[in-house]
Every structure is written in structure tokens, then in C-alpha cells.
Amino acid sequence: MGTIVTIDVHVDAGMPVDRLTAYVGRARSALRRADDVFSTWRQDSPMSRLRRGEVGLADVPQEVTLVLDACRDARKLTDGWFDPWALPGGVDPTGYVKGWAAERALDALRQPEVAAAVVNAAGDIASFGCVSPGRPLRFAIVDPFDPTRPACVVEHVGAVATSGTYERGEHLFNPYSRQAVSAVASATVVGPELGMADAFATALAVGGRDVLDRIGSLDGFEAMTIGHDRECLWTPGFPWAGSLASTGADPAT
Amino acid sequence: MTTTPPTTRSSTGPPENYNFGIISVAVTVSGSRLTSVTIGTLDDGGNPRSQSIDQQSIPILEQQAMQAQSANIQGVSGASYTSSGFQASLQGALSQLGFK
Numbered sequence: 001m002g003t004i005v006t007i008d009v010h011v012d013a014g015m016p017v018d019r020l021t022a023y024v025g026r027a028r029s030a031l032r033r034a035d036d037v038f039s040t041w042r043q044d045s046p047m048s049r050l051r052r053g054e055v056g057l058a059d060v061p062q063e064v065t066l067v068l069d070a071c072r073d074a075r076k077l078t079d080g081w082f083d084p085w086a087l088p089g090g091v092d093p094t095g096y097v098k099g100w101a102a103e104r105a106l107d108a109l110r111q112p113e114v115a116a117a118v119v120n121a122a123g124d125i126a127s128f129g130c131v132s133p134g135r136p137l138r139f140a141i142v143d144p145f146d147p148t149r150p151a152c153v154v155e156h157v158g159a160v161a162t163s164g165t166y167e168r169g170e171h172l173f174n175p176y177s178r179q180a181v182s183a184v185a186s187a188t189v190v191g192p193e194l195g196m197a198d199a200f201a202t203a204l205a206v207g208g209r210d211v212l213d214r215i216g217s218l219d220g221f222e223a224m225t226i227g228h229d230r231e232c233l234w235t236p237g238f239p240w241a242g243s244l245a246s247t248g249a250d251p252a253t
Numbered sequence: 254m255t256t257t258p259p260t261t262r263s264s265t266g267p268p269e270n271y272n273f274g275i276i277s278v279a280v281t282v283s284g285s286r287l288t289s290v291t292i293g294t295l296d297d298g299g300n301p302r303s304q305s306i307d308q309q310s311i312p313i314l315e316q317q318a319m320q321a322q323s324a325n326i327q328g329v330s331g332a333s334y335t336s337s338g339f340q341a342s343l344q345g346a347l348s349q350l351g352f353k
Contacts, residue, residue, distance in 0.1 A: 008327065116327070123331045131327060142331025153326065164332035188330065 005031060005102070009109060010116040010131050019113070026108035027119070034101030037061050040092060051090035067195075071096050074199035077218060081203035081211050086175035095202040099161060099194030102126040124201075125160040126194040138241055144186035144226055151186070151226060153241040159194035161201035163187045175206075183208030184225040190239060191221040209233065 007027055011020060037060075038047045046060035057065055071084045071093045084093045102121040106128065109117040116129025116137065127137050139160050140150035154160060164186040187204035191197045204211045204223055215223040216235035224234035234240075 118328045120328050120330075123329070125328050125330050127327070132325070137327045138325055139328045139330050140326050142329060144331075147331060150326075150329065154330075160328075160330045162330040162332055186332070 004122055005105070006120045007105070007109075008118040008120070009114060010129065012113050012115065015113045023109055023111055023114070027105040030104040030108055031101055034063075034097065034104060037063055038067070038093065038097045038101070040089075040094065047093075051092070067093050067097050067100060070100070070195055071199065074196060074203075077196075077214070078200060078203035078207070078211060079214060080175055081207035082199045083175040096195045096199045098122070099124055099126065099159065099196070099198030102194050103159075121194075123162055124194060124198050127157060127159070129157070136239075141186070141188050141224075145230070154188075154190060154239050155241045156190045156239050158192045159190065159197035161189045161194060161197035163198075163201040163205040182206055183227075185228050185230075186226040188224045189215060189221060190223075191218075197221070 007024060009020065009024065036042075037045060039045045040048055040051070042048060046055065046064055049055045050057070050060055050064065057068075068084075068091070071082075071091075074082045074096060075084070082095065084095065085091050098121050102119045102124065103126050106117060106119045106126045109119075110128065114129065116127070116131050118125060118127045118137070123142070125139060127139075129137070131137065136155040137157050138153055138155050141152050141154060141160075141162060143149045143151040144164050164182075164184075182205050184205055187201050189197045189201040189204060191200070200211075200215050200218075200221060200223065204215065204225060208225065212223050212225060212233055212235065215221050216237075222235045222238040224232065224238050226232050
């Protein structure tokens with residue numbers, strides 16, 4: 001099953017519908033473009049052909065190089081716990097590109113009439129703006145033991161990525177043991193950008209405590225895990241709703 | 254004037270053939286939320302199809318119901334969209350709408 005994306009746009013009253021439709025159309029085009037280039041489900045996508053060795057980097061769209069370079073950064077920043085090159089079948093940047101694509105869609109919505117926007121790609125969120133004066137955006141994190149309930153609420157503007165054992169198909173792959181395992185039931189990373197937050201959340205779900213501490217040392221990122229035993233660990237600045245760490249500042253403004 | 258009929262690209266199998274399906278766009282206009290639910294480019298040959306959907310049948314929108322319960326939440330983060338239970342009912346809902 002593919003990635004389901006929802007787009008929430010908060011706009012000023014009186015905004016012409018055709019303009020709104022145009023902006024949302026561009027956001028959707030950005031997602032389609034990412035799918036066309038990166039989908040490993042499509043046999044003939046540039047990514048699939050690259051994986052099969054039929055083409056080289058010089059023959060594929062520039063976004064591929066950009067994404068793979070970012071994945072190299074993410075691999076380094078997570079001490080190898082996020083490693084698209086360790087997956088069977090050839091390099092697979094899906095754990096990063098889903099978030100990156102959501103950010104490209106969000107960029108299409110950064111328009112004067114748009115007070116806030118939230119792009120939610122299968123539970124990973126990219127956002128900007130403000131819906132309540134002086135208040136940051138608020139997001140619920142799903143309870144991994146009961147996905148119909150929230151476990152908690154965070155206050156953050158930007159990216160919120162959650163990875164978990166209940167993720168389908170993409171069995172979380174431990175690049176060190178080379179097995180599909182996970183250290184925690186749910187791993188959440190908040191930060192300024194969703195591609196990285198996504199990669200970090202993936203690394204956190206398999207790497208657990210070591211990765212939590214690592215992410216805590218990275219500027220702008222905070223993390224939280226819910227263990228299989230329901231124990232919760234988090235970085236000191238994790239923006240629980242109502243905590244001192246959550247501020248109303250939107251880094252984009 | 255003659256018009257060229259739209260080219261239909263048949264979906265070559267179940268939705269596994271693409272990574273991004275856009276299932277919902279919600280628009281909030283100065284505080285009151287309108288949800289317009291549209292199916293994105295799942296099988297359109299370039300022509301997007303829109304249908305109204307029984308919200309109860311789409312599990313992804315259960316997440317939005319969670320949102321609605323707490324009016325001051327702007328989104329829900331979690332990996333549950335793709336859990337197997339959700340997949341099964343989502344698949345069922347899409348089949349009902351003619352997406353195989």
C-alpha cells in the first residue's frame with residue numbers, strides 16, 4: 001500500500017478558491033513528481049533503474065543526487081543506524097524521501113494568504129505557521145498500543161516523525177545485526193525538516209537509547225521513545241505540550 | 254470542435270504500484286474546518302477523480318476524528334496509517350470506489 005497524504009491548509013477568509021486550488025495543485029504535483037522519480041514500486045522509475053544498475057547518477061534527475069547526499073549525512077549523524085545502503089535490494093532512500101517529498105509539497109503552500117499548513121504523509125508531519133496567535137502548532141502522537149488513542153501531545157512548528165513496530169512492510173531493519181527488529185514500540189523525532197526527522201525516527205526505532213542520546217546532541221532536533229514495556233524516554237528539550245521547551249516561535253518567520 | 258477522449262491508464266494492479274496516494278485535502282477557513290475528501294492520482298490517466306467518501310470507512314480519517322475530538326490539535330503523528338488492520342479496511346474502501 002502506498003503512502004497516504006493529507007493536506008490541511010489554514011487560510012484567510014475571502015481567499016479566492018481558484019488560487020487555493022492552484023496552490024494545493026502544486027503541492028500535489030510535488031508529491032507526484034517525487035513518486036515518479038523515487039518510487040521503488042514503479043519498475044521504470046529513475047530510482048528503480050539506478051538500483052538495478054541500468055543507469056548511473058548522471059542519467060537521473062538531480063533530486064536523486066540531492067536525496068542520496070542527504071541520506072549519507074543522515075547515516076553519519078545516526079552513526080549508521082539509518083543506512084539506506086544496508087537494505088537488501090540496493091540503496092533505498094524511502095525512509096528519508098517520504099519526508100523530503102512532504103516538505104516539497106509544503107513549500108508549494110508557503111504563500112501570503114496561507115496562515116498555516118500541515119502535510120501529513122502516513123503519520124509523518126511537515127508544517128509551518130500559526131493557527132492561534134502566540135501558540136505553536138499542536139500534534140498528538142498515537143499510542144502504539146492503541147492506535148485509536150493519542151499517547152501525548154507535542155507543541156512544535158516544523159517536522160514531527162514517528163516510526164514504530166506497527167509500520168507495515170518496511171520491516172525496520174537493524175543495519176548492525178542485519179535483522180528486522182526494533183528496540184522500541186514507537187519513536188518520535190521533532191525538528192526543522194521532515195526528511196531528516198524521518199530518517200532519525202527510523203534510526204531511533206531500531207537503535208533505541210544510543211540513538212536517542214545522539215539526536216539530543218543535534219541542534220534543533222528532539223526525540224522521544226515509547227518502549228515495548230511502556231517506558232518512555234525523551235531528550236531534555238522534547239516539546240511536550242505545556243512544557244517550557246515548547247515556544248511559540250515559528251522558525252520560518 | 255472535436256475533443257480527444259481522455260486516455261485511461263488502467264491501474265496495473267493493487268495500489269502497491271505507487272508511493273503517494275493523496276486521499277484528503279482539508280481546508281480551514283478562518284476557524285471553521287471544511288474537509289473536502291478527494292482521491293488523488295491513483296488511476297486517472299491525468300484526470301483526477303473525485304468522489305465523496307463515507308468517512309467512517311476510511312481509517313486514515315479516524316485519525317482526523319481524533320483531531321476533531323480535541324479542537325486544538327492540528328495533526329496526528331504515528332505509524333498506524335499503514336498497520337495491517339488499517340490496510341485491510343482501507344483496501345476495502347478503495348475497492349468499493351472502484352480502485353482495485
